[in-house]
Amino acid sequence: MVQALDSLTETPSQTAGPYVHIGCIPSFAGIPGVYPEDLGLSSIAQGAKGQIITITGAVIDGTGWALRDAMIESWQPDAAGRFAGEAEADPAVSGFCRFAADKDSGLFTLTTVKPGAVPHRSGGLQAPHISLWIVARGINIGLSTRIYFEDEDNSGDPLLSRIEQRPRVETLIAKQTGEGQYRFDIRLQGENETVFLDL
Amino acid sequence: MTDTTDLGPLIPRQRQIHPVPYDPDYKTSVPRSPKWPLLSMESTPSEETGPRFGHSLIGPLDNNLILNFSKDGSPAIGERILMHGRVLDENARPVPHTLVEIWQANAGGRYRHVKDNYLAPLDPNFGGCGRTLTDADGYYQFLTIRPGAYPWPNRANDWRPMHIHISVFGYSFGQRLITQMYFEGDPLINRCPIAATIKDRGQLDRLVAPLDMSRSRPLDYLAYKFDIVLRGRRQTMFENKLEGM
Numbered sequence: 391m392v393q394a395l396d397s398l399t400e401t402p403s404q405t406a407g408p409y410v411h412i413g414c415i416p417s418f419a420g421i422p423g424v425y426p427e428d429l430g431l432s433s434i435a436q437g438a439k440g441q442i443i444t445i446t447g448a449v450i451d452g453t454g455w456a457l458r459d460a461m462i463e464s465w466q467p468d469a470a471g472r473f474a475g476e477a478e479a480d481p482a483v484s485g486f487c488r489f490a491a492d493k494d495s496g497l498f499t500l501t502t503v504k505p506g507a508v509p510h511r512s513g514g515l516q517a518p519h520i521s522l523w524i525v526a527r528g529i530n531i532g533l534s535t536r537i538y539f540e541d542e543d544n545s546g547d548p549l550l551s552r553i554e555q556r557p558r559v560e561t562l563i564a565k566q567t568g569e570g571q572y573r574f575d576i577r578l579q580g581e582n583e584t585v586f587l588d589l
Numbered sequence: 590m591t592d593t594t595d596l597g598p599l600i601p602r603q604r605q606i607h608p609v610p611y612d613p614d615y616k617t618s619v620p621r622s623p624k625w626p627l628l629s630m631e632s633t634p635s636e637e638t639g640p641r642f643g644h645s646l647i648g649p650l651d652n653n654l655i656l657n658f659s660k661d662g663s664p665a666i667g668e669r670i671l672m673h674g675r676v677l678d679e680n681a682r683p684v685p686h687t688l689v690e691i692w693q694a695n696a697g698g699r700y701r702h703v704k705d706n707y708l709a710p711l712d713p714n715f716g717g718c719g720r721t722l723t724d725a726d727g728y729y730q731f732l733t734i735r736p737g738a739y740p741w742p743n744r745a746n747d748w749r750p751m752h753i754h755i756s757v758f759g760y761s762f763g764q765r766l767i768t769q770m771y772f773e774g775d776p777l778i779n780r781c782p783i784a785a786t787i788k789d790r791g792q793l794d795r796l797v798a799p800l801d802m803s804r805s806r807p808l809d810y811l812a813y814k815f816d817i818v819l820r821g822r823r824q825t826m827f828e829n830k831l832e833g834m
Contacts, residue, residue, distance in 0.1 A: 398680075403608060412717050413690050424657050424719075463765070531607045
C-alpha cells in the first residue's frame with residue numbers, strides 16, 4: 391500500500407431534468423414571489439460600455455428538433471476583456487446571464503455587451519468569446535461551449551486552432567445577421583454537431 | 590479574483606466518474622448526447638473566473654421551503670427534513686460564500702410546473718425552490734419536506750426515487766455543477782435509469798444522503814447530510830503566473 395492522497399473526487403453530475411426552471415428561474419417557470427427576481431436576468435446593466443449585441447439561436451437535438459426545455463448560462467468579460475471582480479472591470483457588466491429556450495418556438499435570445507479579448511496562460515490573447523453552459527432533461531452532465539464572432543479576428547485563438555477538422559470551427563462562430571445581431575445555433579448531435587468543450 | 594491568483598488551471602475533469610452522456614435506458618439522452626469527443630484543453634481565465642453572489646441576494650426564507658411559498662403562514666405538507674452539508678473542492682478546501690440552489694417535487698411527487706400533470710395534487714403552500722450561500726467554512730442547510738417518488742414517461746413503468754435537485758456555482762464557471770440528492774434506503778434508486786447513468790456504483794452512492802440523527806431536531810424534523818465536491822485548481826508553486834492576472 392502507498393500513502394493515501396488528500397484530494398477528493400468531484401461529485402458526479404445528474405441531469406437538471408425537465409423542471410430546472412423551477413429551481414433556477416422560478417418566475418419564468420410560473421412560481422413568482424419566492425425571490426424578488428430570477429437570478430441572472432441580464433449580464434449587463436444600464437450604461438455598460440461597448441457594443442450592445444443580440445444573439446438568437448436554438449438548441450437542436452439529433453433529430454433536428456429545437457429543445458423547448460433547455461436552460462443556458464453565459465459567462466463573459468466586459469468590452470475591455472475584464473471579468474467582474476477584476477480591477478477596473480466595468481461595474482455595469484456582471485457577465486453572467488441565465489436564459490431559456492422559448493416554450494413555443496425553442497428560440498433563445500441573449501442581449502449583452504460584445505466581450506473583449508482575454509489572455510491565455512501561455513501569454514497570448516484569446517479571441518473575444520462568450521462561454522456557455524447548457525443543461526436540460528436528457529443532458530446528463532452540463533455541456534460547455536463558446537460563442538465566437540464572425541466579424542472578429544479569430545485566427546490566433548488557441549482553442550479554435552486546436553480543432554483538427556476545420557469545418558467544425560464554424561460551429562463555434564456566431565453569424566452576423568444585422569447590425570449588432572447574430573445567430574448561434576447549438577447542435578447537440580448529428581450534422582454540424584457543435585464542438586463541446588472539456589476545459 | 591484576488592483570492593485565487595496563486596492557483597493554476599482547473600484540475601481536468603475525471604469524466605469516468607460522471608454519468609455517461611448516452612444511455613439508451615434513459616431515452617431522452619439518446620438524441621441529446623453529443624456523438625463526437627469533447628475538445629479537451631487546459632482551462633483559461635474564461636473558466637477560472639465566475640459569477641459571485643453576495644448576501645444581499647438572499648432573503649430570510651430563501652432556504653426554508655416549508656415557508657417560502659406559504660400563502661398565509663401555513664407550512665408545506667409533508668415529512669419535515671433538514672438537508673445540510675458542506676461544499677468542498679477537490680483539494681479538500683471548503684468553498685465559502687457560494688450559491689447553492691435546490692428544487693424538488695412536493696410530498697406527493699408533483700412539481701409546481703405547467704408540464705407536470707401527475708395525479709398527485711399541488712400543495713398551495715409549496716413552491717419547490719430554495720437557495721442559500723455557504724458559510725465561511727462551506728456549510729449550507731435547507732429546511733424542506735421530503736419529496737415524493739413519482740412516475741415519469743420513459744420505459745413503460747419507470748419511477749423516480751425521492752430526490753432533490755442541487756445546483757452549485759463554486760468560484761469559477763468551470764466548476765458549475767448540477768446534481769441530485771437521493772435518500773438512504775430508497776428501493777427505487779436501484780431501479781432508476783437516471784441514477785443508472787452513473788456506471789460506477791461507488792460514485793452513485795455518493796449521491797445518497799444518509800439519515801443524520803445528530804442534526805435531527807426532536808419533535809420537529811429529521812436530517813439528511815449531503816456533502817458536495819467541486820473541481821479544484823492545481824497548486825502552482827513552480828509555475829509562472831499568468832501575465833495581467
